[in-house]
Amino acid sequence: MAQETPNHTQRVAGWAAYDSSGKIDPFIFKRRENGVNDVTIKILYCGICHTDLHFAKNAWGITMYPCVPGHEITGVVVTVGSNVRKFSVGDRVGIGYLATSCLECEYCASSQENYCDQLHITYGGYSKMIVADHRYVVRIPDSLPMDSAAPLLCAGITVFTPFKDNQLLDSPRKKIGIVGLGGLGHVAVKFDFILDTVSAKHSLGPVLELLKVNGTLSIVSAPDAPLDLPAFPLIFGKRTVKGSIIGGILETQEMMDLCGKHNITSDIETVTPDQINHAMDRLARNDVRYRFVIDIAGKTSKL
Numbered sequence: 678m679a680q681e682t683p684n685h686t687q688r689v690a691g692w693a694a695y696d697s698s699g700k701i702d703p704f705i706f707k708r709r710e711n712g713v714n715d716v717t718i719k720i721l722y723c724g725i726c727h728t729d730l731h732f733a734k735n736a737w738g739i740t741m742y743p744c745v746p747g748h749e750i751t752g753v754v755v756t757v758g759s760n761v762r763k764f765s766v767g768d769r770v771g772i773g774y775l776a777t778s779c780l781e782c783e784y785c786a787s788s789q790e791n792y793c794d795q796l797h798i799t800y801g802g803y804s805k806m807i808v809a810d811h812r813y814v815v816r817i818p819d820s821l822p823m824d825s826a827a828p829l830l831c832a833g834i835t836v837f838t839p840f841k842d843n844q845l846l847d848s849p850r851k852k853i854g855i856v857g858l859g860g861l862g863h864v865a866v867k868f869d870f871i872l873d874t875v876s877a878k879h880s881l882g883p884v885l886e887l888l889k890v891n892g893t894l895s896i897v898s899a900p901d902a903p904l905d906l907p908a909f910p911l912i913f914g915k916r917t918v919k920g921s922i923i924g925g926i927l928e929t930q931e932m933m934d935l936c937g938k939h940n941i942t943s944d945i946e947t948v949t950p951d952q953i954n955h956a957m958d959r960l961a962r963n964d965v966r967y968r969f970v971i972d973i974a975g976k977t978s979k980l
Contacts, residue, residue, distance in 0.1 A: 691804030717756035723802035724749030747802020773830035818937025825942035838924035885910035
């Protein structure tokens with residue numbers, strides 16, 4: 678959680694982990710006032726990402742408690758800053774993994790904010806409201822349900838970016854393989870190229886053997902131990918292994934628009950806030966097909 682300042686005056690109800698047990702409990706905290714470049718969003722839904730589990734349990738040793746997880750956020754704009762032109766009150770919007778960046782480096786200038794060395798990631802989706810810089814907010818197409826669109830803000834863009842980077846979106850029909858039919862992989866399915874989404878230690882050798890000559894293996898997962906990479910499948914097939922992480926804001930909007938055009942959404946199981954801990958326990962056991970989404974606003978929302 679970001680440190681509160683004198684400008685943090687808006688009281689918000691949310692759900693937080695208080696220690697490394699990862700248990701999520703109700704939590705009241707403060708948001709900053711809406712600034713000139715901000716929009717305030719009433720949160721309707723928030724996806725539960727495996728990264729939330731890592732942060733709640735301090736698996737990477739960087740968590741500051743109390744921690745309100747959540748970065749797959751969909752909701753409705755309720756306040757607009759004076760410098761904001763592309764959003765209005767009532768707009769359907771989403772916030773993903775990107776919270777802020779420097780806006781000045783070569784990566785920000787080329788719409789690759791996700792590689793900025795001053796990148797800050799989004800927290801706080803497990804709450805009723807969030808204030809965000811409008812430059813990191815995307816519009817949700819009217820054709821997409823707000824609940825099943827939520828995981829697209831992380832899982833969707835994570836698999837979209839390597840497809841685009843490897844010229845698969847507009848290319849002639851090609852064979853694509855997906856390793857790991859989980860929260861990420863199920864979005865990518867709907868072997869010149871293979872996308873590896875498995876967040877556990879495994880050997881890349883058998884996967885590389887499935888690629889044709891000059892094929893590419895793109896890794897979007899984050900295992901907690903090094904992967905096995907044998908040399909022979911690489912050198913005998915002139916194959917490439919590369920990595921990818923989410924995407925920039927323009928790319929995220931492009932992905933959302935493409936999903937809206939072709940009616941691509943996530944397969945979800947909706948839970949209420951009092952079921953978060955149960956959902957996280959099931960997520961840790963891979964007992965979900967394929968993404969949990971928290972109904973933050975309750976059934977009063979028909980969006």
